[in-house]
Amino acid sequence: MTTIPVALGSRSYDVVIEAGVLARAAEWLKPLSRGRRMAIVTDENVLQHLATLQASLTAAGVESEAIVLPPGEGTKSWAMLEQLTDRLIDLGIERGDHVVALGGGVIGDLVGFACSILKRGCGFVQIPTTLLAQVDSSVGGKTAINSRAGKNLVGAFHQPALVLIDPDVLDTLPLRHVRAGYAEVVKYGLIDDPAFFDWCEANAPALLAGDSAARAYAIAHSVAAKARIVAEDERETTGKRALLNLGHTFGHALEAEAGFSDRLLHGEGVAAGMALAFGYSAAHGLAPAIDAERVAAHLRAIGLPDDVATAGIAADGETLVAHMLHDKKMDAGTLPFLLARGIGATFLDTSVDLADVRAFLDA
Known part of the structure; x- marks a missing residue:
């Protein structure tokens, strides 16, 4: 296991890199759950990874609720941001809660931005499932959606509380995406x-x-x-x-x-x-x-x-x-x-x- 700190004072966090860490994710997520149900936001392309994550949480006694969105860049939109924030509010997400972003850069960007504005800011965790998200977008706190004028024009800096990277998930990724x-x-x-x-x-x-x-x-x-x-x-x-x-x-x-x-x-x-x-x-x-x-x-x-x-x-x-x-x-x-x-x-x-x-x- 490799742990890389992102040193940002009171907002510092760790990036944990380990093969198979997805199946053990509850070790890191349970302390963040505060005994409450965790929301997981993902897309339709990574349902098998969702099953692995939820199994880990269930075994640790942590309830979870999955929000499954369509894949693709079109998901980084005002319409989907509204849909996601409404759903998180319906689930009773509080400022002290942590939402899990399970997916590629689209999911990470959208969830991070939603969490930056929900209740004026709640926590989130990045579990990136693409190589691009693992080496770039999951780290650093840039979150955004696209507008008609261009890419990532509406967003905020909002650092995650934790990043969990499992290189094994890349085995299911199409070669073009790798x-x-x-x-x-x-x-x-x-x-x-x-x-x-x-x-x-x-x-x-x-x-x-x-x-x-x-x-x-x-x-x-x-x-x-x-x-x-x-x-x-x-x-x-x-x-x-x-x-x-x-x-x-x-x-x-x-x-x-x-x-x-x-x-x-x-x-x-x-x-x-x-x-x-x-x-x-x-x-x-x-x-x-x-x-x-x-x-x-x-x-x-x-x-x-x-x-x-x-x-x-x-x-x-x-x-x-x-x-x-x-x-x-x-x-x-x-x-x-x-x-x-x-x-x-x-x-x-x-x-x-x-x-x-x-x-x-x-x-």
Whole structure:
């Protein structure tokens, strides 16, 4: 078992990583239940994991009630937020209670946001069931829903009380979703850890093929990296945490053009976005061209998109930049971009001319 603390003073919590921890989840959840029934929010794709979790709670004498939502990005909506909060109120959830989010990033984001506003804030626990959620969205307290204008534009910072990660649940995940989650793994190497990018190049095939040691190492390394960054800059006030958005400005524009649907999974959009960020950096003399090609080649080799076309998007630069104007990171009319001086040397640039971005995307 690996336990990684997220050090945030009075709001600190642990991320527990262990194969089989889902079946033993009651060891951690029972103390949080306060002798009351626990609400579990999940989606239709992870019902077998729900059964395992509820069996653990029942054996420990903890009653639970499951709320099962539809899968997919469309669930991160105002309508579903209203439905979920009404249901939690009907269940009598109190401020001191903890709601369990069992699922991928969609469930984690929605439940976390619902708990940030329910009764002006109640507790929640993340039990992520996708690789992307395990290495990224379950840690750090970013919660949100989507709006018509774009992704994650309505949300709050609300830290979980605990994160339980069971790498074994990935065995039931479709390969496409594991591959999409891997984009958030390799991101940590590209940000500031070139040695980890080297590891990713050597070990990605084994990780994607189900090698348990490779998966456990990738998850623990990624979580430790994110925990360190979040502890330094919880709310993106110093710019350090903004580095975690590498690939997301381009990627969210691609996702928006795809209608935030399964046409382009979030991790696929991030992969293409990271390659585009490195390509833009190289085109403007900021990063060596060989580094940009190395990043694109690695993503291609494992079956992830590395540009607009391979992401399945036919839009031109003007259309994609129009999506970027709704990005939540807009500040005083300026959109910060995560660019790179090389692998492991990402930086925040607030002087990017969107006309240059349009031209680059149309090249």
